[in-house]
Amino acid sequence: MTIIAPGNANILRRQWGLIIQNSFQSAGIDAQIVFLSWASVYDRALTPAPDNVGKTWDQGGFDALMIGWTPGSPATPFLGTYQIYFSQNTPPNNNYMLWNNATSDSLLEQCLATGYNAQGEALYKQWEQVQYQDVPASQIFYQSAVFTASNSINFHGWQWIFDNLGPVPQFITGADSVTLATTGQLLDLNPMLSNSWYDTLAFSAFYDTLYTVDQNFNYQPDLATSYNVSSDGHVYTYTLRQGVTWQDGVPFTADDVVFSYLAQLNPQSGSQQSATMAGYIGDDITFKWLNGTTTRLVLNLTSGESWYSANSSIVGTRQGMVEAVDNYTVRVTIPNFPGLTSPAATFHPEGEPLYILPMHVLDAIPFANWQTAPFNTGTGTYTANNETWSGPIGTGPYEFVSYDAVNGLVNETRYNNYWNASALTNDGLFTVKNFYIRYIVEKDGAVAALKNNEVQMLDQNYQLQQDYKAGNLNFATSYVLPGSGLQQIGYNMRSPIWGTGTATPAGQANASNAAAAARDVRTAFDYLIPRALIVQNLLAGFGQPATVHVNPVSPYYDTSLVPRDYDLATALHYLSLAGYNTAGITPTTTNVNVNEPLTFSGTFQVNSEYSTAQGGIIYLLQQSTDDVNWTNIDMGTTAVNGSYSISYTPNSTGVQYYRVFLTGIGAQTAASNNFTMPDFPYYQLGATDQPTLTSSVYAYNVTTPTDYLLYGGIAVVVIAAIIIIAAFAMRGRNKPKPK
Numbered sequence: 001m002t003i004i005a006p007g008n009a010n011i012l013r014r015q016w017g018l019i020i021q022n023s024f025q026s027a028g029i030d031a032q033i034v035f036l037s038w039a040s041v042y043d044r045a046l047t048p049a050p051d052n053v054g055k056t057w058d059q060g061g062f063d064a065l066m067i068g069w070t071p072g073s074p075a076t077p078f079l080g081t082y083q084i085y086f087s088q089n090t091p092p093n094n095n096y097m098l099w100n101n102a103t104s105d106s107l108l109e110q111c112l113a114t115g116y117n118a119q120g121e122a123l124y125k126q127w128e129q130v131q132y133q134d135v136p137a138s139q140i141f142y143q144s145a146v147f148t149a150s151n152s153i154n155f156h157g158w159q160w161i162f163d164n165l166g167p168v169p170q171f172i173t174g175a176d177s178v179t180l181a182t183t184g185q186l187l188d189l190n191p192m193l194s195n196s197w198y199d200t201l202a203f204s205a206f207y208d209t210l211y212t213v214d215q216n217f218n219y220q221p222d223l224a225t226s227y228n229v230s231s232d233g234h235v236y237t238y239t240l241r242q243g244v245t246w247q248d249g250v251p252f253t254a255d256d257v258v259f260s261y262l263a264q265l266n267p268q269s270g271s272q273q274s275a276t277m278a279g280y281i282g283d284d285i286t287f288k289w290l291n292g293t294t295t296r297l298v299l300n301l302t303s304g305e306s307w308y309s310a311n312s313s314i315v316g317t318r319q320g321m322v323e324a325v326d327n328y329t330v331r332v333t334i335p336n337f338p339g340l341t342s343p344a345a346t347f348h349p350e351g352e353p354l355y356i357l358p359m360h361v362l363d364a365i366p367f368a369n370w371q372t373a374p375f376n377t378g379t380g381t382y383t384a385n386n387e388t389w390s391g392p393i394g395t396g397p398y399e400f401v402s403y404d405a406v407n408g409l410v411n412e413t414r415y416n417n418y419w420n421a422s423a424l425t426n427d428g429l430f431t432v433k434n435f436y437i438r439y440i441v442e443k444d445g446a447v448a449a450l451k452n453n454e455v456q457m458l459d460q461n462y463q464l465q466q467d468y469k470a471g472n473l474n475f476a477t478s479y480v481l482p483g484s485g486l487q488q489i490g491y492n493m494r495s496p497i498w499g500t501g502t503a504t505p506a507g508q509a510n511a512s513n514a515a516a517a518a519r520d521v522r523t524a525f526d527y528l529i530p531r532a533l534i535v536q537n538l539l540a541g542f543g544q545p546a547t548v549h550v551n552p553v554s555p556y557y558d559t560s561l562v563p564r565d566y567d568l569a570t571a572l573h574y575l576s577l578a579g580y581n582t583a584g585i586t587p588t589t590t591n592v593n594v595n596e597p598l599t600f601s602g603t604f605q606v607n608s609e610y611s612t613a614q615g616g617i618i619y620l621l622q623q624s625t626d627d628v629n630w631t632n633i634d635m636g637t638t639a640v641n642g643s644y645s646i647s648y649t650p651n652s653t654g655v656q657y658y659r660v661f662l663t664g665i666g667a668q669t670a671a672s673n674n675f676t677m678p679d680f681p682y683y684q685l686g687a688t689d690q691p692t693l694t695s696s697v698y699a700y701n702v703t704t705p706t707d708y709l710l711y712g713g714i715a716v717v718v719i720a721a722i723i724i725i726a727a728f729a730m731r732g733r734n735k736p737k738p739k
Contacts, residue, residue, distance in 0.1 A: 001498075002057040003489065004044060005066035007035025010183060010739065011443055012463035013487070016140065016534045017066055020489070023528045027571050028585050033066070038187065038196070041065065045492075046195075046738070047092040047272065050304055054098055054494035063495060065096065068461075068487045070197055070737045074554035075217040078111045078124065078346055081549060083276045085131065088301045088338075092267060093275040094195070097490040098499075099136035106339070112279070113337045115345030125558040128548045132561050135522040137490040139546035139563075141535050145460035145484040146468045146542065148476050153178060153456050156429055169205055169412075169435040170397040170424055175456060179436040181446045182459035184739070186403065186410060186439060189392045190376040191355040192263045193270040197739035201459065202403075202410045202437045206247075206394035207355040210238060210257070211348075223252070223356055223395065233343045234335070240328040244419040246358050247393045248385040254324035255290050259359035261322045261332070262287050266297055267306050268367040273354075275301050280344050282335045284316025288323035308367070358393050360384070378403035378410070395419065398435055408439030443467075451475055460484060461739055465542035483553035485739070486546060489529075491522055498522050505579025517578040523564075524574035530566035532601045532645075533590070545601070562603045562643045568697070586627075589699045594653050600660055600698065601645035617662060621646050624657040627697060638662070650702045658698045 055061030184198025
């Protein structure tokens, strides 16, 4: 298999990517990782041409994609998972894995129609279990990112760091001019074309939404001042803020909101949210303008086609309407949610986090030309309100000035006629006159720029955890952000091996076994990811191994799920279930430094009744120098679900082997610190338990400290020869964004 990953953002991903590649190879899998430009990642996986959707790597598509996501608000997770994991939301929408699971779809539909209450939470946790068992993606880790800024500036509300909103320079004080450095690169300035964190950093200050999220994840009025919902839940009426002008002086009206809904729903605009929003608003939508005219949009979610100003003979399955009632009132009528007899209970505010665009500027540009228009590129000029402009026009607090593609610098300036300027100024805010986004790929260069005051903030995607722990950032102020990102490997579910399973030995022997065999292969992949090793050694412990695509700080996160950490024996077992011959495979060797702690964690699939009654089961951490003779060096007790975690610090060099041995002795009956325990009977595992009492063997070559982390004999450093990087970035506010 070939795993692809973006190579010009989040440089540390190159290191854990190579670790995972070698881990897969240790199980006999011919796995390679290829680092591509963001544009190539989009073309192969995220927004491929229609005839390339689902193609494998050798066909011009992808086998697996290693990518990160911003988490979205922990208080409202339903939309984010619906966007990524609902079967119809395939590219150019976010279900790049092409996961099609009827149980998942049904549960997500019920969540969105039920809302954020006890019933919705229970349904959502059922959905998490489905995702965990079917493994459409291996979630690698949840990171606790480190965001670092100059001591000279202050933040008064910095929720954007955590919650996908992009920078809010109006809440920064302490300097007239502020520069944020980020590791990605800029591609789009029109938010309808982008779902990228790195683009959002540049354009979010230009635009407003109807509602925004505050530091406590509560929705607050922005361009809307209030809303009303009909008793049947089908009609949402928004009262808009008066006295707002676009940055070219043209008044903001209800037509702009209606137009923005049209742009988001119509895939011809380049929208990556059309299928997601169609779930809320329908696939046959009428847009009514202030002058009384109407426009109709019909979507074919199966083929990805759309008909703009469609002929009446083309009829969708669910009718909706977005209408400008008067200059400052918009009414949205939504149908029943797909497959249900009720509308979405979460349409507001979660279902409408769209940026509001200027109709008077963009209506004159065909949707197909939005990508190359100066409004999006920031180069070239156009006329608006009898003036010459370059780049986007919004209603937000900052205006676009210029984009220097050669030096990777976006220049923004304070919009003094911003509708909320007086309130901000009265609070001592809105003091930054010039705001810059500077794209610096390498972390060391960015840290040096911060130290020299060339930039004042570093994006958390520089993965500064090791530097923070080592004290290298003590010259500045750092903020630790728990649950601020997720890294995953998403699998192409149309692959004949790990997608459909038709090319697995078990699937070829009996077609009825193909789907189960594919799931077994994906489960094996999941057991081959050394999550604890990555978190401890690359992130300095600032994170936690991941289970499912849900923010772990969310109250909706299912804490009963246990991460599958590296377990070669169990991975081989699942590969054998799919029909593969795994005989003779031995562990690879990981190079580590002496006197640095190692952490071993995982889960034994033990009989829950026994382990609960006994309060857990004793396990032993064992060490060997020849992988034959073992010495007990420490002990612990599993949780009642069989999970364990134990650390040990090697104090001598040389090749050393470690394993965790499950004794089968209940914690309440064992003599503490009796490592040999010869007189206690072993618990006999049942048919549903893991077929071994021993974890995988972890092999380490313990050496004196070096400058590089080694894994499997391969130096995990940035090797330019294997990284294919082009000057492109990724293509998204308050919704999950790849990064």
